[in-house]
Amino acid sequence: MKKIALTIAAVASLGLTACGGNDAATEANTTAVDLNATDEAVTDVNAATDAAVDNALDNAAAAAGEASEAADNAAENVAEAADAAAH
Known part of the structure; x- marks a missing residue:
């Protein structure tokens, strides 16, 4: 559920960035959200791989x-x- 919320937040941030201009803070926030989602995905993949092995x-x-x-x-x-x- 947390991943879905992060994905929605990232998409919403991208939408706001596209509508509101190219504010550096907004871009930084979008990047931070994307990195958090990526880190969680890597953690999930590693856990799934460990379980499969x-x-x-x-x-x-x-x-x-x-x-x-x-x-x-x-x-x-x-x-x-x-x-x-x-x-």
Whole structure:
């Protein structure tokens, strides 16, 4: 919600700048609002990237554990089949 408000404020500032002339203070305020929005976007992207990497690592670890268990089960099945064939 905060991002939307900052975006609206930036657009409103640009609109006022276009209508009211090129006041240096207005331009500075517009730039500050744009930079704040950019900083928040970078923070959000970094957080999303971290979450995605953590999720991928968790999924990979779970898949490795399941693959190991499947290999153990397969080895046990082979051993049982060999034992059954020997008798």
